[in-house]
Amino acid sequence: MNLDKAKQALKRYFGYDQFRPLQAEIIRAIFAGKDALVLMPTGGGKSVCFQIPAVTMPGTCVVVSPLISLMKDQVEGLRANGIQAAFLNSAIDSREQLKVEESFYAGALNLLYVSPEKLVSGNFVSILKRGKINLFAIDEAHCISAWGHDFRPEYTQMGMLKQHFPQVPVIALTATADKLTRKDIVDQLKLEEPGIFIASFDRPNLSLEVRPGQQRLGQIQEFVQKHPKQAGIIYCLSRKTAEDVAAKLAQQGLKAEAYHAGLSPDRRSKIQDNFINDNIHIICATVAFGMGIDKSNVRWVIHYNLPKNLEGYYQEIGRAGRDGAKADTLLFYSFADVSMLRDIIQNGENAAQNEIQLVKLERMQQYAESLACRRRILLAYFSENLSKNCGNCDICRNPPQYIDGTQIAQKALSAVYRVNEQVPMGMLIDVLRGSGRKEIRQLGYDTIKTYGAGRDLSQWDWQQYLMQLVNLGYLEIAYDANSVLRLTAASHEVLFKSRTVQLVKPSSYKERQEEEKAAAKTKPKTLAKQERLRDELFEQLRQVRKEIAQQEGIPPYLIFSDATLEEMAFKKPLSETALLGVSGVGEKKLAQFGQQFLEAILEFVGSTSPKEKNLTYKLSLELLKKGLSLEAIAEKRGIETSTVLAHLAYLYETGEEVPLFQFVSKVEIQQILKARGYLENPSSLKTLYDYFDGKMSYDKIKLAMAWGRKNGG
Template identity: 50%
Template sequence: MSVREAQEVLKLYFGYDKFRPGQEEIISNVLAKKDTIVLMPTGGGKSICYQVPGLVMPGLCVVVSPLIALMKDQVEALLGNGVNAGYLNSSQSSKEQQLIEQQCFDGRLKMLYVSPEKLLSAGFFSFLKRLQVNLFAIDEAHCISAWGHDFRPEYLQLKNLKLQFPEIPVIALTATADKLTQRDIQTQLYLENPRVFSSSFDRPNIYLQVQPGQKRMEAILDFLEDRPFQPGIIYCLSRKATESLAQKLKEKGYNADYYHAGLSAKDRDKVQERFLQDNVQIMCATIAFGMGIDKSNVRWVIHYNLPKNLESYYQEIGRAGRDGAAAEALLFHSLADVMTLRDIITQGDNSKEQALSLAKLDRMQQYAESTSCRRKTLMHYFGEEFPRDCGHCDICDHPPTSFNGTELAQKILSAVARTKETIASAQVVDILRGSRNQMSLAKGYDKLKTFGVGRDLPPLEWQRYIHQLINQGLLEVAYDEHGALKLTKGSQDILFNGKKVELVKFQAVNPKEEKERAAKGKNRNPLATALFEHLRQLRKDLAQERGIAPYLVFNDNTLQEIAEERPTSKPAFLSISGVAQAKYEQYGEIFINAILTFLSQQSKAEQVKLKGATHLLTYEALKQGKSPEEISVERQLQLVTIFSHIATLFQQGYDVDLKPFLSESEYTRVHQAIVETGCTSAMKPIFEHLDCQIDYFKIRLALARFNKETATV
């Protein structure tokens, strides 16, 4: 058994020409039948480290996995690659389990996934001893450690593997384990002098950025506008926030849903399955979501609220870009979130745990307010040397410049001092900006010398300077006094002893530069971009026919390469990274025919190129008999935008029939609501007046008809 055989298996079953960094050395160690511990980030290719040697060595590889949904996905992916695989867990009937066990006896399976409960059930070790097991792979190995973040007591019994099968090598794999947990894995599994392979925890394909939390909804809509059809997750702190945000996104025409622990198990499974099948684009969720899924084409993760610690943040952003293609992580940060989290943490009884949790929250806040490379800050937290700036985060793209901020600091500190250190940052900003609100007038703040001295700066900029003073130890936050700001010894030096303060000025991101950055990693060739969307729809249709997740057909990285290279022969298609022989036999000719048809149609379209406004392009597509849904996919625009085009075309007098989309009875109801509310442009009051029973796009069409009819009266 050699590395050459491993490379042949990699190409034959997985379609890759070479291993990722670190994989080859790990596989060599396993092939030498030595115990192995693998620390590798999510999306780093851990499964290849046991799947390849398991296929090279004669016999059966047994994989222990605690996540049933993930187990099912892994087996379906292997079957799609031509590997005989199966699983045994509590979701199956006894008859189904007997069938899998018989396949093991017959030597027909190469990979068997089992839950820890099944592995430790009565008689299962006797069953395994009748088979030729070549390797035990323990996935999510951190579950064995009480120090790990996801401790599972049943994992402690896995030590019996080494006691019962001392000659069979064990590979333990995890994406998150500190040194204490690593030692625990080795001890609890009774591993014999295992080699520990630790890959970099950097996920270079994920772009990191942080934005202030004051206008989150507006920022999210801007973000989504430039990323049509890209699947993503928005993590929220509360269940209510997930439901509210999903509803707001739906009202804006986005395909969104929500997930939290308050839903029934049946509803959670249903929502999760819809997301896996690409039938839901945006999932608004609490941290309960994502633990048991392996959706490789999540293109972005947004944190609506600040996470409790950097471990959670790292794990959650790791659900984006698991296929290695470009992905993004956007974090919103506000002092209000920090205060909410501190309140949650301090409700517990264990003072030691509280102190640790509060310290971790402080580190999370420092990351959010960092003025240096975000990736460097993140990697250093996990104990990994990262000597250079990453060049792939918002700070690296728009490095802040420092300046002498002594005068600004004095204004802030003076406002805090003159209000006797009793108010929070928002009120300090109101005083500096001269806001004549109820509190300022009632408390007499408008009489202070500092009232209005900072009218020249926007509120957000003042908030950022206050955060910097807190980080520099020049202000403290009294969380037990509703976030009141307190002066420190350093504050006195600034106010009375002439000490200088360096502050960092954040430049507002240029919208044009942001759009250009969002396009990084995307194909700049319009033809390839259009073909990618065409093939993406084909992939979804094929997946639905087979009852599997779309990324199990081809992941986004492979699909993007197909769109760029446009292979039209078997050798060309097999040269695409991620296309194995079994995948070609299932899908190759279907995709080649789709590419040829698309290119033929594109050629005809190029001959009659339409010049004009964007809604006129929609008009041309409608004349060709295409549905709004088809135009939405073809033009990479949200469906609500297409209906807006239809409404505009109708009002401008083009030959557009609204009846297929808006019945007469629906128009009558909306017409009455328009009259009763007096709204002839805003849709939300009409939507609410109708008890949310008529979709926004129908209201938009009805408004177009109403305004056209009343204009001609």
């Protein structure tokens, strides 16, 4: 099978003209019957790699997905695109399960989603053998490896698929797997000479920022105010923190809820559904949340606490901006978080795993403390080299200012020496700043030579300088001795051999804010106006999307993604042909929802540029008066007949002489206007269309509504 059919399916079902990097190569390998291991970042297009083969090859693709809610979400999304999909798991009753199985046996399904528990249960293999399977797709494949951060024992039994179905290709997919985990996936699934496809882990649409962990709640409130009505997730280490943060945000009038394993299943399900349907904008959650949803329009992610490792951090920030549109991520970092996580890990039962996790925590800490481009550090962890700085992280936006830090280093190292290397970082800062704490006086630290020698620097500054000295090797933290600071060989060179030390001057969040405001003021006024208008149209399109979603009973992002709405707001398509050219608009969605979005765009263009709108609309009327049919006008202007009628309806309302009754009779107008009185949502075109069982066209309904608005009907 060649890729032409695959590209046709990509446009038809998903609305995209081109494959993303590696997708075509992966699909080609599957068409050739080969196994594959695919590493792609969250939002990078992993699902398309098995969904396109599923709709173009005879038979059914069986997808193993670890969370029930994710299956439901993905199946709903596929059905919205016109693809036959179903799932089997413990959430459905025996009658529904039998119905799905019969569809599978009959070859009526393109994709069948199953849980790992279902797949390895007693007689399920015999059920699979009764249908025709074209592909096995193992999603979240890192769960198979004990080296991974999300190990699931059921995954280790999936090697039996090659034993029972040796001719069926297997594709294993994950967004987070280091080299050891990749090898484990291939070995345990018994993949035969698989193609290894590693996409770039770079998500340039995600901004990366790390801030100190002081006054987090105030910073979060300020952050959220800059993202009004946008969906976001705040990850917290404990249930109590999640509840406290959600409660305080709710007091500010924000739509926020806590989500964690301590809630009842029904409560968790309700919160998740409200978030998916944009009824709740903010979820304050433990790490249990997020893996079970495929919500593409999450616009920001905040980590209230430091994550345990970079794999988990990468996966969690990857839940923002899955549609490719701009999204923001913010990580709060404090040394207290590091100490707490170290204690949690060290109390684990598996000593070997503890050592692995401690090493991974250190890498996470180094990322948070870094003064180099954060994206380069993050990608380097996944064995990817970014040749230049990203320009979209806090370090790149505000490059550090280097200073001669020799005197600062000497004060700090001398203080460590004079307290006999017996105090942790917090107390050392108190000694340097001359704190009057009772404990310091009792230990006699108020009598040493360096007591109060650093009064001129804030606690925040000292914390930053000390962490730099640790990272540069001038100090080390004795984690096995209550995290006290110890001197190193390099320390002695600074203290006794006049070695100079270069440090980065810390800048407060407030200072960085002022710099960003100053940069924003330099933006040209015309560009700022264009952005404002585009944002206004985007908000209107988002409201149209939500109204349609409520009518259809599906999540808004399954109508169109934020990225698709942003492209609509930028291009302002005024015809169905132009709308089909917007990335993410496929044939079924164009037919189902296209007209409502076109109407919103037409109305916006008219309100912001009425002169331009009148000129283009009047051309349609002039051609009609010359005797051209609707079809001829549409062909001549490169638009749809429904768009021509929309022009005529608008002009009729604005007082132009339009032969409206040529396209809708007086009797039909009265029937339509009368029907509005029986309906709960009389302004909805779809509601009226359904009321007449499709016997009254959308065009006639729109013309009748225009007549009613002009004549008070």
